Amino acid sequence: MLAREGIEWGLLGPREVERLWSRHILNSAAIAELIPLGASVADVGSGAGLPGIPVALLRPDLHVTLIEPLLRRSNFLTHSVDDLGITRQVAVRRDRAEQVRQTFDVVASRALAPLDRLIRWCLPLMNDDGQILAIKGASAQQEVADHGRLIADSGLTADIVTVRAAPEVDPTTVIRLRLA
Ligand SMILES: C[S@@+](CC[C@H](N)C(=O)[O-])C[C@H]1O[C@@H](n2cnc3c(N)ncnc32)[C@H](O)[C@@H]1O
DSSP, rough: OIIIIITTTSSGGGGGGGGGIIIIIHHHHGGGGOTTTEEEOOOOOOOTOOOOOOHHHHTTTTTEEOOOOOOHHHHHHHHHHHHOOOOOTTEESSGGGGGGGHHHHHEESSSSSSHHHHHHHHHEEEEEEEEEEEEEEHHHHHHHHHHHHHHHHEEEEEEEEEEEESSSSSOEEEEEEOOO
């Protein structure tokens, strides 16, 4: 679906087709092991469903809400969730994170925003005993260092975790934030 409608609808560039598994799907799926059993999960800025859809497919015990403000992207998400037959497990909300008044055990995101903006958007969506899982690239360490003050002032602690969905792909770097 990503290789077909994902490209046709302009959600991914055509050059991504050959690296859909390594760079996108497995990079997203890797965070599944960090999520507790039966958790409610928000995927903020889900785009083409990353990381929310691979995580939901791997973990039928989770309840996943895909939050995406752009119409074309949220239409793609609704279409994908219907086509995959996972409408009972996965909800799609066409909203900006700031408009959502619901809280979750895990607030996940991938390529959403710089860490300071990400914290402002995601912290109100997190249950008190929950966690924010932000998939980041090589910038993770630097972003945590740059925003140490905001992290502390928000009452959070941060750690950086690397996880891997398969041995042959690059690890996924995640900034995990929890209330201190
Ligand atoms: C760079 S894309 C990443 C999409 C997807 N997570 C991925 O990894 O391919 C960022 C997404 O965040 C969405 N977004 C931007 N601002 C947002 C906000 N305030 N609340 C929720 N989503 C937002 C955009 O519409 C876009 O789909």
